[in-house]
């Protein structure tokens with residue numbers, strides 16, 4: 355039997371209301387999030403990702419329809435109940451620089467402390483456990499302004515962890531991070547969803563990382579709703595490619611990479627190799643980058659030997675050897 359969704363939306367319209375008009379950003383959203391899964395919300399700039407996360411978290415009003423958390427409509431949840439069900443991590447730089455890492459993370463216990471905000475021994479323990487979960491042991495007494503962007507992001511995640519909610523939502527948790535930290539944060543969130551049975555919903559522009567780590571994608575199209583599915587299903591049904599279609603690049607569904615589109619009138623070249631290995635793949639990439647298109651019938655032929663450090667370029671008149679791709683490309687340019 356399917357478990358109950360921890361978040362469910364019915365016929366949801368999200369957007370903004372000004373004094374003069376209502377501005378719907380997305381309509382008719384029927385979404386479900388289950389515990390133990392990591393959902394990545396992706397889509398082009400301005401399509402409504404932050405608006406959706408803020409609406410699901412109750413930070414901005416529902417324009418139409420309903421959001422239920424733990425089967426109860428958001429509007430019927432008390433503030434303290436909401437704080438025990440859902441935590442939201444925003445990437446906007448919060449002005450907490452004069453706070454220690456410990457005190458920032460401890461703020462996550464606010465829904466549970468007495469009115470003076472006193473922490474019990476168990477709260478202290480939880481803060482230290484969360485710091486070790488995000489690999490910030492030994493940072494408790496550091497000030498937030500003494501952290502790198504990646505460390506600050508992990509401290510914010512630790513704050514959400516001590517809030518001890520079944521749902522954590524994060525708006526672009528990998529923004530401003532280098533590749534190591536981006537991968538680490540995504541892996542950490544995925545692992546937390548699995549290990550602690552939390553539902554994790556995050557928005558991101560890291561398409562390749564989302565494809566590799568999400569249990570489910572929410573693929574948002576401007577003004578046209580959200581397609582939901584396993585990353586690979588959204589690729590096989592062409593939905594992913596459609597949302598990110600562009601004149602200057604294309605999504606290669608065989609490799610899962612975005613490829614820059616080069617010259618409109620490509621030069622043809624034939625690529626021969628006995629086995630299709632690493633060297634053949636990167637030779638092809640170098641050729642595409644330089645405006646060549648691979649065609650088995652082309653008169654210009656490159657032979658790749660996966661076991662040697664050289665390439666052979668054959669024209670109708672001559673055969674030239676090269677020991678690097680740069681040399682090969684120069685030879686081709688000079689023909």
Ligand SMILES: Nc1ncnc2c1ncn2[C@@H]1O[C@H](COP(=O)(O)OP(=O)(O)OP(=O)(O)O)[C@@H](O)[C@H]1O
Pocket residue numbers: 370377379397398399400401402403404405406
């Ligand atoms: N306070 C606001 N009042 C009115 N419209 C707004 C407001 N904030 C955002 N919008 C508009 O709502 C739409 C969705 O914005 P939102 O920030 O949710 O998009 P997003 O998908 O998160 O974008 P990005 O990828 O650039 O972060 C945009 O057209 C934006 O201009």
